[in-house]
Amino acid sequence: MDYPRREVFPSSPLALVAAEVRFNDSARLRQQTTVDAIAIALEHAFPVQDQFHQAEVQVHLGAGPKVSQTSGRTFKNSSSTAIVTLSAGRLSLETTAYSHFAEFRELMLLCCRAVVGAGVTPALQRVGLRYIDEIRVPDDAVRDARRWDRWIDPRLVGHLTIGPQTAQVQQAEGVVTYRLAEGSGLNVRFASLPRGAVVSPAALVRHAFDANQPLFVLDFDGYREFVGPDATLMSEEVIARTLDAVHAPTGEAFQASITEEARQLFRK
Numbered sequence: 001m002d003y004p005r006r007e008v009f010p011s012s013p014l015a016l017v018a019a020e021v022r023f024n025d026s027a028r029l030r031q032q033t034t035v036d037a038i039a040i041a042l043e044h045a046f047p048v049q050d051q052f053h054q055a056e057v058q059v060h061l062g063a064g065p066k067v068s069q070t071s072g073r074t075f076k077n078s079s080s081t082a083i084v085t086l087s088a089g090r091l092s093l094e095t096t097a098y099s100h101f102a103e104f105r106e107l108m109l110l111c112c113r114a115v116v117g118a119g120v121t122p123a124l125q126r127v128g129l130r131y132i133d134e135i136r137v138p139d140d141a142v143r144d145a146r147r148w149d150r151w152i153d154p155r156l157v158g159h160l161t162i163g164p165q166t167a168q169v170q171q172a173e174g175v176v177t178y179r180l181a182e183g184s185g186l187n188v189r190f191a192s193l194p195r196g197a198v199v200s201p202a203a204l205v206r207h208a209f210d211a212n213q214p215l216f217v218l219d220f221d222g223y224r225e226f227v228g229p230d231a232t233l234m235s236e237e238v239i240a241r242t243l244d245a246v247h248a249p250t251g252e253a254f255q256a257s258i259t260e261e262a263r264q265l266f267r268k
Helices: 030-044 101-117 146-151 154-161 236-258 261-264
Strands: 014-022 046-059 066-078 082-087 090-096 122-135 170-178 184-191 217-224
Touching: 014 101, 030 066, 030 082, 030 101, 082 101, 090 101, 101 236, 122 236, 146 154, 154 170, 154 184, 184 236, 217 236
Parallel strands: none
Antiparallel strands: 014 090, 014 122, 046 066, 066 082, 082 090, 122 217, 170 184, 184 217
């Protein structure tokens, strides 16, 4: 789980951390008794529980849109800073109050134990670990996105010098996908925005922030896809091993994206 320059910052810019497990459709997770057993196993950590129904629209070439309904259960902690979402094909954990990877990892494994303990062991499709940072600094100079090079590694903002130097760069964004070993990958998205936020979870509470300030968004999505003729069934061991494997390149990419001045700001 270690990687170069790993550090836990007291004033971290993290806005949201999420882990997601996607698997083949499980009929057991549409049985009320199964879901109730999982709810009971999670109620000490996530006592606020509710049903959800969500419409999904899929558009295919040569055919009209297809609307499907997804139903499931949500489990939220008492401070409304972490939520678990469970459906017949997906288990996720999201938090706006991330402290340490070990603590977050254990919460996700608690959810996996509850699902497997209820007799649900579907074939895995994808396991992901995502970190979204919203960096705001006390400096009006970043009204021009080129000035983010004080806090963001120049390799991410250097391309903004292309274009008229007399004009401010108001907004910029990009995405890079890295292919890692054993079906794993890392999506890195970055953006300079003039104001607002990219994380606005309806069900979770966020720390206060100034929505009128410019922000630089760093979005790291580490994942492993499970493909091939041999199915990998859901288990605590597989989920733990996968989270550990994708955490290191995700954290390494974050540390490579910021400058020493940003580290000093986050250490306060």
